[in-house]
Amino acid sequence: MGRRLKPPLPLKEVLHKALDQLDLAVTFRRHEAADRWPEIVGEKIASKSRPKIFQGDVLVVEVDHPAWVTELNLLKPQILKKMRLNHPRSGIRNLRFVLK
Numbered sequence: 001m002g003r004r005l006k007p008p009l010p011l012k013e014v015l016h017k018a019l020d021q022l023d024l025a026v027t028f029r030r031h032e033a034a035d036r037w038p039e040i041v042g043e044k045i046a047s048k049s050r051p052k053i054f055q056g057d058v059l060v061v062e063v064d065h066p067a068w069v070t071e072l073n074l075l076k077p078q079i080l081k082k083m084r085l086n087h088p089r090s091g092i093r094n095l096r097f098v099l100k
Contacts, residue, residue, distance in 0.1 A: 026091045030054055033087035037061075040082050045072070049097070057093040062100045069097045 019025040034054075038046035049072060052062040063069050072079070076095050083092055
């Protein structure tokens with residue numbers, strides 16, 4: 001009698017293993033968290049801001065108006081807390097808000 005083949009792994013699991021082996025997992029998780037910016041900050045803030053680039057473990061967020069830079073700096077602790085809660089493995093440790 002022949003050997004039984006294992007069922008194929010789900011694509012998600014294969015991708016995560018490949019990303020880990022290529023040391024790209026953290027980068028992927030950071031971008032995944034950035035893609036969920038509207039869910040993290042809400043639609044109102046998301047309409048005035050957007051993730052722009054990563055600088056190490058800092059997510060740089062582009063903002064439409066100087067008043068929003070100030071507002072988001074005041075909200076930074078709450079945003080980071082929610083980001084860590086929803087995306088604990090993203091490795092994002094800080095946010096920097098810059099004017100568009």
